[in-house]
Amino acid sequence: MIERPTLFIHRARAERNIAAMAGKAAASGVRFRPHFKTHQSLEVGRWFRAAGVEAITVSSPDMAVEFAADGWEDILIAVPLNPGAEAEYRDLSERVSLGLLVDHPDHVDFLQRTGLRVNAWIKIDAGYGRVGVAWDDRDTLRALALGLSALPHARFAGLLAHSGQTYQCRGRAEIEAIWSQCADHMWAANEASGRLQTDISVGDTPSCSVLDRFDGCTEVRPGNFVYYDLQQLRIGSCGLDQIAAAVACPIVSVQPRRNELVVHGGAVHFSRDVVAAPDLGTIFGRALSDAGDGWSAFADGVALVRLSQEHGVLTGPPGWIAGRRIGDVLRIVPAHSCLAASALRPHFAIV
Amino acid sequence: MIERPTLFIHRARAERNIAAMAGKAAASGVRFRPHFKTHQSLEVGRWFRAAGVEAITVSSPDMAVEFAADGWEDILIAVPLNPGAEAEYRDLSERVSLGLLVDHPDHVDFLQRTGLRVNAWIKIDAGYGRVGVAWDDRDTLRALALGLSALPHARFAGLLAHSGQTYQCRGRAEIEAIWSQCADHMWAANEASGRLQTDISVGDTPSCSVLDRFDGCTEVRPGNFVYYDLQQLRIGSCGLDQIAAAVACPIVSVQPRRNELVVHGGAVHFSRDVVAAPDLGTIFGRALSDAGDGWSAFADGVALVRLSQEHGVLTGPPGWIAGRRIGDVLRIVPAHSCLAASALRPHFAIV
Numbered sequence: 246m247i248e249r250p251t252l253f254i255h256r257a258r259a260e261r262n263i264a265a266m267a268g269k270a271a272a273s274g275v276r277f278r279p280h281f282k283t284h285q286s287l288e289v290g291r292w293f294r295a296a297g298v299e300a301i302t303v304s305s306p307d308m309a310v311e312f313a314a315d316g317w318e319d320i321l322i323a324v325p326l327n328p329g330a331e332a333e334y335r336d337l338s339e340r341v342s343l344g345l346l347v348d349h350p351d352h353v354d355f356l357q358r359t360g361l362r363v364n365a366w367i368k369i370d371a372g373y374g375r376v377g378v379a380w381d382d383r384d385t386l387r388a389l390a391l392g393l394s395a396l397p398h399a400r401f402a403g404l405l406a407h408s409g410q411t412y413q414c415r416g417r418a419e420i421e422a423i424w425s426q427c428a429d430h431m432w433a434a435n436e437a438s439g440r441l442q443t444d445i446s447v448g449d450t451p452s453c454s455v456l457d458r459f460d461g462c463t464e465v466r467p468g469n470f471v472y473y474d475l476q477q478l479r480i481g482s483c484g485l486d487q488i489a490a491a492v493a494c495p496i497v498s499v500q501p502r503r504n505e506l507v508v509h510g511g512a513v514h515f516s517r518d519v520v521a522a523p524d525l526g527t528i529f530g531r532a533l534s535d536a537g538d539g540w541s542a543f544a545d546g547v548a549l550v551r552l553s554q555e556h557g558v559l560t561g562p563p564g565w566i567a568g569r570r571i572g573d574v575l576r577i578v579p580a581h582s583c584l585a586a587s588a589l590r591p592h593f594a595i596v
Numbered sequence: 597m598i599e600r601p602t603l604f605i606h607r608a609r610a611e612r613n614i615a616a617m618a619g620k621a622a623a624s625g626v627r628f629r630p631h632f633k634t635h636q637s638l639e640v641g642r643w644f645r646a647a648g649v650e651a652i653t654v655s656s657p658d659m660a661v662e663f664a665a666d667g668w669e670d671i672l673i674a675v676p677l678n679p680g681a682e683a684e685y686r687d688l689s690e691r692v693s694l695g696l697l698v699d700h701p702d703h704v705d706f707l708q709r710t711g712l713r714v715n716a717w718i719k720i721d722a723g724y725g726r727v728g729v730a731w732d733d734r735d736t737l738r739a740l741a742l743g744l745s746a747l748p749h750a751r752f753a754g755l756l757a758h759s760g761q762t763y764q765c766r767g768r769a770e771i772e773a774i775w776s777q778c779a780d781h782m783w784a785a786n787e788a789s790g791r792l793q794t795d796i797s798v799g800d801t802p803s804c805s806v807l808d809r810f811d812g813c814t815e816v817r818p819g820n821f822v823y824y825d826l827q828q829l830r831i832g833s834c835g836l837d838q839i840a841a842a843v844a845c846p847i848v849s850v851q852p853r854r855n856e857l858v859v860h861g862g863a864v865h866f867s868r869d870v871v872a873a874p875d876l877g878t879i880f881g882r883a884l885s886d887a888g889d890g891w892s893a894f895a896d897g898v899a900l901v902r903l904s905q906e907h908g909v910l911t912g913p914p915g916w917i918a919g920r921r922i923g924d925v926l927r928i929v930p931a932h933s934c935l936a937a938s939a940l941r942p943h944f945a946i947v
Contacts, residue, residue: 246678246679246680247680248657248678248680248681248683248684249656249657249658249678249681282905282906304905304906305600305860305906306599306600307600324848324860324906324907325848325849325858325922326848327597327599327600327846327848327860327923328597328846328922328923329597329598329599329846329923329925330599330600330846332599333599348849349849349850349922351921351922351923352922355922355923368849374854375858375902375904375907375909376848376849376851376858376907377849379853409904495678495679495680495681497675497676497677497678497727498676498699498700498719498727498728499700500727502730503725507676507726507727509656509675509678512867512869512935513867513935513938513939516863516864516867516868517867517868517869518863518868551726553726553760554633554655554934554935554938555633555655555656555675556675556726556727558726570702571676571679571700571702571703571706572678572679572680572702572706574680583905584863584864584905587864587905588864588939
C-alpha cells in the first residue's frame with residue numbers, strides 16, 4: 246500500500262536505455278547531451294554521469310541551477326533566452342559552461358548589452374514550426390551568425406534544432422525521412438550562416454531511438470528515452486521492455502456497475518497528455534499486470550480513461566475489475582513520462 | 597520582466613469572490629466549506645479565514661497536513677479514503693477534526709480496524725458518475741450508514757456529493773436543473789440510508805456561482821470560484837471582472853511569418869486543460885490586454901493554441917503580434933485555474 250501517487254522508476258531499464266543511447270552516440274562520433282527535463286532528478290542524472298555523460302540539456306534556468314549544484318559543468322538551456330532571467334544566467338555563467346539559444350536579433354543585443362560569457366547557439370526551425378529561425382531564412386541566419394561571432398564575451402557555439410514532428414510519426418521509415426530532411430536543412434542553414442562554425446545539435450527521442458547511427462550532426466539531445474512511455478511505444482521508439490516509469494496509484498473506489506476503478510492519481514500527477522491506443526481509444530495511461538516481475542505486460546484491456554484533478558478512472562474487463570480491492574496499488578504507464586515525472590518530482594521511488 | 601512563468605493573483609477580486617460566496621452561504625443558512633485544492637496557498641487560505649471561514653475541503657492528505665499546520669481545525673479530504681494513508685490520517689485526526697469519505701464496505705472495515713477518530717461521510721454518486729454509492733442503491737447506503745453509525749470511534753457525519761457534470765453546462769437553467777436533481781437524489785439517499793443523520797454536503801463552482809440560494813443542503817464546497825477561469829467564463833459562472841488568476845509568461849520568440857509568439861510557459865505550468873472559445877477554437881488560455889488596469893479585457897483574438905513541456909505558442913492578429921518584443925510579459929488566463937495554480941505553487945505573486 247502507498248500513501249500517495251508515486252513515480253516508480255525501473256532502474257535497470259533506465260540504465261540500459263542510457264547505456265544504449267550513449268553507446269550509439271559514441272559509435273557515431275557525436276557528443277551526447279541528454280535532455281534532463283524528462284527526469285529532473287539528481288539521482289538519475291548520476292546514472293548518466295556513470296555512463297560517461299558530461300554535457301546536459303535542460304529547459305529552464307531553475308533546472309540548470311539544480312544540476313549545476315550537483316556538479317554538472319556543461320549545461321544548455323534549450324529554450325530561447327528570456328531577458329528577464331539575466332541574473333540567473335549571469336550566476337550560472339560564472340559557475341558552468343552555459344549554453345543559451347538565440348533566434349532573434351534582440352537576443353544578440355541582450356548578449357551584447359549584458360556581456361554574459363555563454364555559448365550562444367542559433368536555434369533553427371528545421372521543420373517543426375515552434376521556435377527558431379527558419380532554416381531557409383538566409384538573411385536572418387547570416388545576421389545572427391555575424392552578430393554572435395562579433396560578441397566579445399559570448400561564443401558562437403553552433404546551430405541547434407528539435408524535430409518535434411517525429412512525435413506524430415509511426416515507425417522507422419517516417420522518422421528516418423524527418424531525420425534526413427533535418428540534417429539537410431541544418432547544413433543548408435550552416436551554409437547560409439557563413440559556415441562560421443559547424444557544431445550541429447539535433448536529436449529527439451524517436452529519431453535517436455530508431456536510427457542506428459547519428460549521421461549529419463555533431464551532437465544529439467534526446468531526453469524522453471530514459472523512461473520511454475506509451476507515446477513512444479506507439480511511435481515505435483521502444484518496446485514495453487524498455488519502459489522504465491509507471492505511476493503507482495492506490496485504488497480508492499471500485500464501481501463494478503460501470504466496470505470502473507478510481508485511483509488517487511489525477512491530472513496533477515499524470516498531466517492530460519493522451520495517446521491513441523488500439524482497441525482502447527484515446528487514453529491517459531495503461532495499467533501494468535502484476536504477473537512476473539510486474540513490468541512485463543499490460544493488464545489486458547485496462548486503461549486510464551478519465552482524469553480530474555486528483556482522481557483517475559480506469560476501465561477494464563469485468564473479471565479483472567472484480568479482482569481489485571480498495572487499497573490495492575495499480576502501476577500505470579503514463580501517455581507521456583516527461584510530464585508525469587515533472588509533476589511527481591517530490592514523490593519518486595526507484596525499484 | 598520576469599524570470600519564469602509566474603501565477604499572478606488579483607487579490608481584490610479573489611477577496612470579492614470569497615466574500616460573495618461566504619455571504620450567499622450565510623444567507624442560505626448553510627456551512628461554507630470551500631475547496632482549497634484550487635489555490636493550495638496558505639496565504640489565500642487566510643483571506644478565507646478573514647471572511648469567517650472555519651471549515652475547509654482538500655483533496656489529499658498532504659494538503660490537509662499543510663493547512664492543519666497553518667491553524668485550520670476542520671478539514672475534509674474529499675477523495676474516497678486510501679487505506680495506504682493510515683499513518684497520515686491518524687496523525688491528522690489527533691490534531692484536527694478530520695473528515696474522510698467512504699463509498700464501500702471496505703472503507704468502513706478500515707475505520708473499524710484502525711479506530712480512527714474521524715468524521716466519516718458517505719460519498720454519493722448523485723449523477724456525475726465518478727466515485728460514490730449510486731444515490732438509488734438503497735441496500736449499500738443502508739449498510740454503510742448502519743456500519744458507520746456502529747463505529748465506536750468514527751462519527752457518521754453525513755452524505756456528500758459533487759456534481760462535476762455542471763462543468764459541461766452552459767448557462768443558469770442547465771445548472772439549476774442539475775442542482776435540483778442533485779438535491780432530490782441526496783434526500784432520497786438520506787431516506788434510503790435510514791435518516792441516521794441529515795448533513796448534506798454538495799456544491800460545485802458553477803452551481804454555487806449561478807444560484808442565489810443554496811436550498812436543499814446543509815453545506816457547500818466550491819473551490820474554483822476563488823480565481824475562476826476561461827472554463828467558468830464559458831459555463832456562465834463568472835464575468836471577466838471576477839477572474840483573479842493569470843499566468844505571467846515571458847515572450848522568448850516571435851514568429852511573425854506564422855503570426856505566432858512563443859512564451860516560456862508550457863504544459864508543466866498550464867496543464868493541458870482546454871476550453872472551447874468562440875472564434876478561437878479549442879485553446880489553453882487567452883492573453884489579457886495591457887489596457888486599463890491590465891485585467892479588464894482580453895487581447896482581442898490572441899489565444900494560447902499549442903503547448904509543449906515548457907513552451908507555449910500564441911496566435912493573434914498580425915498587428916498585435918508585431919507590437920510584441922522578446923522579454924515582454926504576457927498575462928494569460930488559463931482554461932482551468934485549479935491545475936495551473938497547482939503546477940505553479942512555488943511561483944506565485946499577489947498583485
